[in-house]
Amino acid sequence: MSEAVVTLGPYLFIVLAGMLPTIVWRWIGVFAAGRLKQDDEIFVWVRAVANALVAGVIARLILFPTGALAATPTELRIGAAIVGLVAFLIGGSRIYVGVLAAEAVLIGGWFLLFV
Amino acid sequence: MIGVASIPCLVLVSAYIGFAGLARDSGVSAFEASFMTAVVWALPNQVVLVGAMVGGVSVFTAALAVTLTAVRLMPMVVTLVPLLRSGGAPRWQILILSQWIAVTSWVVAQTRLPKLPPEARAPYFFGFAVTLATVVVTATGVAHATIGHLPDKIAGGLYFLTPIYFLVSIWGTSRLPSDRLAMLIGLVLGPVLYVYAPGPDLMLSGLGGGTAAYLIGRAMRRRAHE
Numbered sequence: 001m002s003e004a005v006v007t008l009g010p011y012l013f014i015v016l017a018g019m020l021p022t023i024v025w026r027w028i029g030v031f032a033a034g035r036l037k038q039d040d041e042i043f044v045w046v047r048a049v050a051n052a053l054v055a056g057v058i059a060r061l062i063l064f065p066t067g068a069l070a071a072t073p074t075e076l077r078i079g080a081a082i083v084g085l086v087a088f089l090i091g092g093s094r095i096y097v098g099v100l101a102a103e104a105v106l107i108g109g110w111f112l113l114f115v
Numbered sequence: 116m117i118g119v120a121s122i123p124c125l126v127l128v129s130a131y132i133g134f135a136g137l138a139r140d141s142g143v144s145a146f147e148a149s150f151m152t153a154v155v156w157a158l159p160n161q162v163v164l165v166g167a168m169v170g171g172v173s174v175f176t177a178a179l180a181v182t183l184t185a186v187r188l189m190p191m192v193v194t195l196v197p198l199l200r201s202g203g204a205p206r207w208q209i210l211i212l213s214q215w216i217a218v219t220s221w222v223v224a225q226t227r228l229p230k231l232p233p234e235a236r237a238p239y240f241f242g243f244a245v246t247l248a249t250v251v252v253t254a255t256g257v258a259h260a261t262i263g264h265l266p267d268k269i270a271g272g273l274y275f276l277t278p279i280y281f282l283v284s285i286w287g288t289s290r291l292p293s294d295r296l297a298m299l300i301g302l303v304l305g306p307v308l309y310v311y312a313p314g315p316d317l318m319l320s321g322l323g324g325g326t327a328a329y330l331i332g333r334a335m336r337r338r339a340h341e
Contacts, residue, residue, distance in 0.1 A: 001142055001168060001169065002167070002168060002169065002170060002171040002172060003171065004172070004173050004174045004177070005168050008174060010143070010144075010147045010168070011147070011150060013168065013174060013177075014147065014150060014151050014154065014155070014164065015154065016174050016178060017164060017167060017174050017177035017178040017181055018151060018154065018155045018160060018161065018164040018177075018181055019154040019155055020178070021160075021178045021179075021181040021182035021185055022155050022156075022157055022160050022181060022182075022185040022188070023214065024182065024185070025182070025185045025186050025188050025189045025192075026185075026188055026189070026192050026213040026214060026216060027210060027213065028189055029188065029189040029190070029191070029192025029193045029196065029213065029216075030192055030196055030206065030209050030210055030213050032189065032193055033192065033193045033196035033197060033200075034196075034197070036193055041333075043189075043190045043193075044291060044293060044329060044332070044333075045325070045326070045329045046186045046187065046189065046190065047187055047190060047289075047291075047293075047294055047297070048293045048294060048296075048297035048325040048326070048328045048329040048332070049183060049186065049297070049321050049322055049325030049326065049329075050183065050184060050185075050186050050187030050321065050325070051187070051285060051289065051294050051295075051297040051298045051301060051325065051328075052297040052298065052300055052301035052304070052305075052320055052321045052322075052323075052324035052325035052328060053159075053163075053180075053183050053184050053301060053317055053318070053320065053321025053324075053325065054159045054184060054187070054281055054285055054298075054301070055285075055297070055298040055299070055300070055301025055302045055305060055320075055324075056301045056302075056304065056305025056306070056308070056309070056316065056317050056320040056321065056324075057159055057162050057163060057166075057184075057278075057281065057305070057317065058278045058281045058282050058301075058302065058305075059301070059302045059303070059305040059306045059309075060166075060305060060306060060309055061137075061162070061277060061278035061281075062278050063306050064306070064309070065274060065275075066136070066137055066140035066141070066274070067136050067137070067139075067140045067262075067270060067271070067274050068265075068267040068268075068270035068271035068274060069270075069271040069274040069275055071267060071271065072271060077275070080275070080279075081278065081279060081282060084279050084282065084283060085282055085283060085286060088283040088286070088287065093287050094122075095122070095123060095126050095280070095283050095284055095287060096122045096125075096126055098279065098282075098283035099126055099129075099276065099279050099280060099283065102275065102279040103272050103275065103276070103279070106271070106272060106275050107268055107271075107272050110268050110271065111268070
């Protein structure tokens, strides 16, 4: 744990660094409703920033995993993610189709590599 | 609640199982992880927060990274509020309800609320959201306690649910070319900065990659209009 977590205690850290920075945007959304449209330039930029940030999180979880997943080859995880995204796109944009396809490749490949 | 036993909600629960594993490996306890789910209620923000808790950054840097992740919730709230208020619910009730607006509840609400009479929409969303939150908070704790005892291939598959869920759900809610371009840039820039600038890496790849995607997208739209 980082020094800041130890100093503040984990729960206060979660409230200050997790809960407040999140709830602020939900409340701004409530007050902005009716005044802003979803296609305003500020939203387009905000969504791009958030998407790039979350994409960084996705890449980190796939390339530098923790726990049991760390035992799998990087290529298998990247391949499974690509297959999942392609299956999602051709499977009528249903999230579970993408998730199941990616999991099938990951676990299937895992069995083939380490029987 | 019929809405909770739906496929999007089942996928959400499984993605939270992966999160519980990540939290456990990062030294975040089961109660801390469940508490985080209850008060933050946005999975990407929680993953960023867990990373900050082990990464040794200040509470200010952690809050900044989480807030940049959270801005994507604002447009969702903006589009859902007219539906929730259509039955005459006062603003203080909407402020409370907004706590449970995140990708999955937003998708479910967008499809189900318009089919209900206006005065039933806010109460339905309240019941749906609180039920879903209770299930997911419980699942976070239970998964935290059990994932270490599962066979490797099952645990690994559960860990993999979180990134793959983000990947398809955020790609699916992207509407403009700049949204998808931002994802592609972030997928490449994120790991590079993680290696060369650990700590502020997510903030940098979000602001830098996102702004670049926005500017390219705007230039493309302008050219299309000419």
